[in-house]
Amino acid sequence: MPEYGNLVDYIVRRLVDQPDEVKVAETRNEAGAVLVTIDVAQGDIGRIIGKRGSTINAIRLVTKAAAVKSGDKVDVDVDED
Template sequence: MANYVDLVDLIVRRLVTKPEEVSVAEERSEAGAILITIRVAADDIGRVIGKKGSTINAIRHVAKAASIKSGEKVDVDVKED
């Protein structure tokens, strides 16, 4: 089983200007799906989402690619503090 929190945290901290304000949390549903929630400073939300959502979609693709071997369903969401 991959550690999706560490993977997403590594990527997001490299993107933002305030890496100390980044927090990544994992929540598992009863059905077995994993939701990764990213919280960043208001100034950095645009950097994480990207133009037309391209950056967050790329992060989602990386997380899903990491989950293929274990067969888990992973989704990534961004929340603004």
């Protein structure tokens, strides 16, 4: 099974100012869908979301493209708390 959390972690750490604060969690629900949650420092949330959500949408697109081969459903969310 591919580890989508590692892919997202790799991308996000290169985008933020505080890479040591990045935490990525990967969970799978009963239906088999994968949810990848990103938690970054408060000051880096804007860098991850991007203008009009362009950066997070690109991260989602890359992750979903990686999931196509294995037939997985993947969603990526940013923890804004």
